[in-house]
Amino acid sequence: MTPQSYVLTDSLTMLRRNLRRMIRYPTMIVMVIGMPVIFLLLFVYVFGGTLGAGLGTGSHEQFSGQAGGRAxxxxxxxxxxxxxxxxxxxQGTATSVATDMTEGIIARFRTMSIARVSVLTGHVLGSLIQVVLGVAVVTGIELLIGFRPTAGLGGWLGATGILLAAAFALIWLSVALGQASNSVETASNLPLPMMLLIFLGSGFVPTDSMPAGLRWFAEYQPFTPIMETLRHLLAGEPAGSTAIIALGWCVAILLGGYFWSRKLFNREYSG
Structure with a gap:
């Protein structure tokens, strides 16, 4: 077998390992899907009537197709x-990586004839599969409660591409965070700022409703252009420069996460 074949075979083995872990601990899947669904139902049915009333008066009316309200x-x-x-x-990825790094499995891998890169590749591919499954389920629930995107096939493909690009970048960042953590508990907390960036952006209210300082931060942080690009594409609107900015952030996060992760892993694997 060629070196490339060994890398592929070992990566698939590590992927199966991570998928089996996912099946063995179904509570992780429930948390991945359950938390976004809870926030969805909370904001739509508790705050949606009030927050939606202001959408019809601003530029975000184009994303709803209606003049405000819960729908x-x-x-x-x-x-x-x-x-x-x-x-x-x-967040689960960082925890899983930290578990491997702190429970001695890396020392066992060092004694085995496996491709070094396959250890992290298995985590990344497993997390991407979880993203696809989780987003598919959550999107189905959104459609059930009234989400009505007007995008055509191109819009859906574009939105899927943006989500996968963001996921790939954030997964590599979380892999690095998991390796940088001294414990599993620390790893589970380090990715929490990612969740906060959704709230401190245009996730739940338009940025033009925020005070000046917070509005500046919300408009220039990485998650806002990603969410705005998704809104444009799912509404059947051209994303324009917003999509370019979103992809730029994805590339920057990906490169930073990948090289940081590789540096940490090489140091651990060679130690």
């Missing part, structure tokens, strides 16, 4: 819930 708010908030599902997955 309009479902369309507005759904992209944020999709991204929240991604952040829920990557």
């Amino acid at each position: 309009a708010y479902v369309n507005y908030v759904s992209p944020a819930i999709m991204l929240m599902t991604v952040t829920a997955v990557v």
